[in-house]
Amino acid sequence: MLEKLKVKDVMTRNVITVPPSEDVVFAFEKLMKHRVSSLPVVDNNDILVGIVTATDLGHNLILDNYELGTIVEKVMVKDVVYVSPEDDLLTTVQKMNEFGSENEIINQLVVIEDHEIKGIISDGDIIRAIKA
């Protein structure tokens, strides 16, 4: 069934982003306010340059691991794993696993086409698709 569904069928289209210059505290507040688990980081031309997650920022802020005034650029993951809107969900699941660590998948992949961010797809979006 996962081979038959495409990323564009289940992705979230309204993506909230953050600039590289944002303070990490403000980025974390943005994540919490919008109830999202990751924020793609985009430059002035809306080009994807990184990603930050609520899990990482929250963990490091609580443990006081960041110096005061730390910006997103300094802590973001730069090798962002992405898929195309035309990719199928099986490919997506495989990428979430392949690029994750041994015990943790990548829970959210950015969806890119022609160098533009078209959406974001999460493990939860895929679980929602399986039901149908």
Added chain:
Amino acid sequence: MLEKLKVKDVMTRNVITVPPSEDVVFAFEKLMKHRVSSLPVVDNNDILVGIVTATDLGHNLILDNYELGTIVEKVMVKDVVYVSPEDDLLTTVQKMNEFGSENEIINQLVVIEDHEIKGIISDGDIIRAIKA
């Protein structure tokens, strides 16, 4: 494939919990510290009485929606959706969808057997199982 795998094959066994009397700020710090997205709430006899999520606590703390000194019991979800270790993953996916809202699944289900918490299973755990 999901019909053939059981909850006990993919669940996380080491569950971090919180008592009902915990301050919501402390509960949120616990979630961040341990990089988990929900905490089952258990009473003195280790009986499950509710659940709190990082998304809910973080959202309401950032928006200053809680009075100072608010405890977990006051804000927890009391109708906790759970599965058995012997349930298959298709049943689990269906429950995540059925008990979620229109646009959001329940991302984590508590695993219960003989009134005891045996583990927790997330959408990510299921995505990890699909790969195999």
